[in-house]
Amino acid sequence: MLMNLFKFKGGVKPPTNKTQSVNLPIAQAPLPSRLVVPLHQSIGGMPQPVVEAGDKVLKGQLIGEADGWISAAVHAPTSGTVVEVAMHVQPHPSGLDALCVVIEPDGKDEWIPREPVDYKSLPPEEVRERLQQAGVVGLGGAVFPTHGKLTASKTVPMDELIINGAECEPFITCDDLLMRERAEEVVRGIGIFRDLLQPKKVLIGIEDNKPEAAAAMRLAVQALGESFAVVQVPTLYPAGGAKQLIRVLTGKEVPASKRSTDLGVQCFNVATAYTAWRAIAHGEPVVSRLVTVTGNVHEPRNYEVLIGTPMDELLKLAHPHPDTDGIIMGGPMMGFLVPDRQVPVVKATNCLIAHDDRLFPPKAPEMPCIRCGACAQACPHELQPFEMYWFSRAKNFGKTQEYNIFDCIECGCCSYVCPSRIPLVQYFRFAKSEIWAREREKNAADQAKLRFEFKQLREEREKAEKAEKLAKAAAAQAAKKAAEAVAAAAAAGESGAAPAADTAAAPAVATPTDAPTATVNPEKEAKRATIEAAMARAKAQREAVQPKNVDNLSPEQLKAAADIEARRIAAHLIEPQPADQTAPLDPNN
Amino acid sequence: MDILLAIAIMALGAVVLGALLGFASVKFKVKGDPLIEKIEAILPQTQCGQCGYPGCKPYAEAIANGDEINKCPPGGIEGVQRLADLLGREVKPLDAEEKPKQIAIIDENTCIGCTLCIQACPVDAIVGAAKQMHTIVAQQCTGCELCLPPCPVECISMQVIGENIDNWKWKYPVVEIKSEMRKAAAMKAAA
Numbered sequence A: 001m002l003m004n005l006f007k008f009k010g011g012v013k014p015p016t017n018k019t020q021s022v023n024l025p026i027a028q029a030p031l032p033s034r035l036v037v038p039l040h041q042s043i044g045g046m047p048q049p050v051v052e053a054g055d056k057v058l059k060g061q062l063i064g065e066a067d068g069w070i071s072a073a074v075h076a077p078t079s080g081t082v083v084e085v086a087m088h089v090q091p092h093p094s095g096l097d098a099l100c101v102v103i104e105p106d107g108k109d110e111w112i113p114r115e116p117v118d119y120k121s122l123p124p125e126e127v128r129e130r131l132q133q134a135g136v137v138g139l140g141g142a143v144f145p146t147h148g149k150l151t152a153s154k155t156v157p158m159d160e161l162i163i164n165g166a167e168c169e170p171f172i173t174c175d176d177l178l179m180r181e182r183a184e185e186v187v188r189g190i191g192i193f194r195d196l197l198q199p200k201k202v203l204i205g206i207e208d209n210k211p212e213a214a215a216a217m218r219l220a221v222q223a224l225g226e227s228f229a230v231v232q233v234p235t236l237y238p239a240g241g242a243k244q245l246i247r248v249l250t251g252k253e254v255p256a257s258k259r260s261t262d263l264g265v266q267c268f269n270v271a272t273a274y275t276a277w278r279a280i281a282h283g284e285p286v287v288s289r290l291v292t293v294t295g296n297v298h299e300p301r302n303y304e305v306l307i308g309t310p311m312d313e314l315l316k317l318a319h320p321h322p323d324t325d326g327i328i329m330g331g332p333m334m335g336f337l338v339p340d341r342q343v344p345v346v347k348a349t350n351c352l353i354a355h356d357d358r359l360f361p362p363k364a365p366e367m368p369c370i371r372c373g374a375c376a377q378a379c380p381h382e383l384q385p386f387e388m389y390w391f392s393r394a395k396n397f398g399k400t401q402e403y404n405i406f407d408c409i410e411c412g413c414c415s416y417v418c419p420s421r422i423p424l425v426q427y428f429r430f431a432k433s434e435i436w437a438r439e440r441e442k443n444a445a446d447q448a449k450l451r452f453e454f455k456q457l458r459e460e461r462e463k464a465e466k467a468e469k470l471a472k473a474a475a476a477q478a479a480k481k482a483a484e485a486v487a488a489a490a491a492a493g494e495s496g497a498a499p500a501a502d503t504a505a506a507p508a509v510a511t512p513t514d515a516p517t518a519t520v521n522p523e524k525e526a527k528r529a530t531i532e533a534a535m536a537r538a539k540a541q542r543e544a545v546q547p548k549n550v551d552n553l554s555p556e557q558l559k560a561a562a563d564i565e566a567r568r569i570a571a572h573l574i575e576p577q578p579a580d581q582t583a584p585l586d587p588n589n
Numbered sequence B: 001m002d003i004l005l006a007i008a009i010m011a012l013g014a015v016v017l018g019a020l021l022g023f024a025s026v027k028f029k030v031k032g033d034p035l036i037e038k039i040e041a042i043l044p045q046t047q048c049g050q051c052g053y054p055g056c057k058p059y060a061e062a063i064a065n066g067d068e069i070n071k072c073p074p075g076g077i078e079g080v081q082r083l084a085d086l087l088g089r090e091v092k093p094l095d096a097e098e099k100p101k102q103i104a105i106i107d108e109n110t111c112i113g114c115t116l117c118i119q120a121c122p123v124d125a126i127v128g129a130a131k132q133m134h135t136i137v138a139q140q141c142t143g144c145e146l147c148l149p150p151c152p153v154e155c156i157s158m159q160v161i162g163e164n165i166d167n168w169k170w171k172y173p174v175v176e177i178k179s180e181m182r183k184a185a186a187m188k189a190a191a
């Protein structure tokens, strides 16, 4: 099919070194002595282990449960016994440990009951859920959980579904071999993606140095009666970068701040499509993947490898030359030397390259930047690496962001062409991780500040509430005392209490005994009542001697007197509080 | 007549512009003191009081009023550097020892549920109720150590947060140019 192709700026043409590993068909790697399966193999939440040491597991059994929607489950790659769930060194440039499930194979390689389904009869949500449960992630290297990319945007119509079979990085041939040998299942997997996303077009991009793979894919597409277009794109590193391939096939430019779905494009790797098909139509979770083993070895070849296989055991199958002094995971442009030869193969491992000084001669020392601009010309994202380098080196991270350091895909083109041999990408990685760390710290600080301020606010409010309560209690006591005083005064007046005083006193005496009944138990209540009675009597006695002219007062006068009394007591309350409290304890009544 | 019209127009203009300015001054009012806010944004918000003030904000205010910039140990020398940059002051060595980032851990078997640590924690990172075991929400703990002294059974300890895959950072690329040069020279000499 003829198609108008677009171009991306920059790019380099390193020696492809692919022919070595395509001569032999894919081989099944034998069961290793033990499998170390890291739980965190995808972007997103860290799966939680659901097995313990001593458990017997079957091939495909769940061992790590997805944590949250963007997270993918992890499964036992073969049947056997869980030896431990412990920290082991990871295939990660840091050389740090992470939680792994270690399994000793029993040699039977016995599957759990598999449940193939016809996905066309399932609602789309269930298909996505099954993909998550099967641990399907992007196998191109980014390991983003695939189900998370399979929901069509509600606002932007899906124009193109891009299937990435470009495989632009030197040495790596696992996607090539997959397309040559298993094209039918890849195409069927693409069918699942197509049905979920409903794009207008499906484009399969393959670099033109893989004619066999393209032919096999075309044949499979025809045989299955699909309308997918297999497009051969010029061989130019990094044509297989998602953004570059989208650019080449559709002419759309995806900025760092946006996702490709915002422009109506979604992109998947061919191997991801293959595993998605196995997961849905065969009920097989992702427990193995294709890995190219190449470099300084006798027999470069692609192997189907169980996840968790120690890299040195896998490398031995290809008979490495004795001067091999390390293993590169990934390609020579974006890969890294693994920190330990024992680290396991994970879902992101597409290639192992046996390293030696002949293939990868040590770099001569770095020289100062001469601002030749070669890096800017090579950069597929039209960045200015020398400026970003300058500011990363000076740790001026704000400036690096002004030069869009987060648009950098770390493809390594700039380092590749730099005549001064500056490890530019290393500077960019350093700057990016510093910026991320700062962001994390800033977020934590903001949260702490918020929580601290909230706590202060709460304490203040509690204080205010307490003060208010105290004031209320004081006022209530004052009122009560005033009423008691009136009652006492009335009682003191011997000449048959005035009816007005009686009615005023009766509720006053009743309230202090009534009100607390609701909250206080009867025993305490009784005690309180006696104390109150004693107080009243004591007061009455005291008061009895003082006011002589309270007889035959009008209700108005009584009320005025009570008010005055109340105010007095309220004022009194401030200083002679203890005196008041001792009164009830006064034993002379 | 003309002059009256001119005066009226000018007066009207003055009123309109005055109203506009008044409105703008209310609408675009700068809240708080921007300098204090900028300083506070640099302070780590650990709220530990090691600077001698009851929290980061009071210290920010004190710095704005001329106090030294090197009193915050959790901020480290990097914090001092950033404060110095902001304020145009001289960088001074930290007035205390710099400690690695840590969080508090309660030994849940020893905890008696006295709630004293909850009251001490400035960021409410401890959950628990009276006579119930307490625990610390690791994400929210700032590592201020304020919960250590009040605990009557000394069941709280500080744990350094080590490097892990999630917080690991790429190192600054260092090339020992001299030794590399020497190596190159030696190779040349050998050849």
Ligand code: SF4
Binding pocket: A368, A369, A370, A371, A372, A373, A374, A375, A376, A385, A386, A389, A414, A417, A418, A419, A420, A421, A422, A424
């Ligand atoms: S290619 Fe190297 S020397 Fe040239 S401008 Fe870029 S960083 Fe500088």
Ligand code: SF4
Binding pocket: A375, A378, A379, A380, A381, A382, A383, A384, A385, A407, A408, A409, A410, A411, A412, A413, A414, A415, A424, A425, A428
């Ligand atoms: S590594 Fe980054 S800066 Fe360098 S060429 Fe690639 S995208 Fe551009």
Ligand code: SF4
Binding pocket: B043, B044, B045, B046, B047, B048, B049, B050, B051, B052, B053, B054, B055, B056, B057, B059, B071, B072, B073, B074, B075
């Ligand atoms: S020492 Fe630093 S972190 Fe602690 S309260 Fe003072 S400013 Fe905040």
Ligand code: SF4
Binding pocket: B103, B104, B120, B121, B122, B123, B124, B125, B126, B136, B140, B141, B142, B143, B144, B145, B146, B147, B148
């Ligand atoms: S738990 Fe302890 S160390 Fe952590 S923030 Fe609260 S008081 Fe500080």
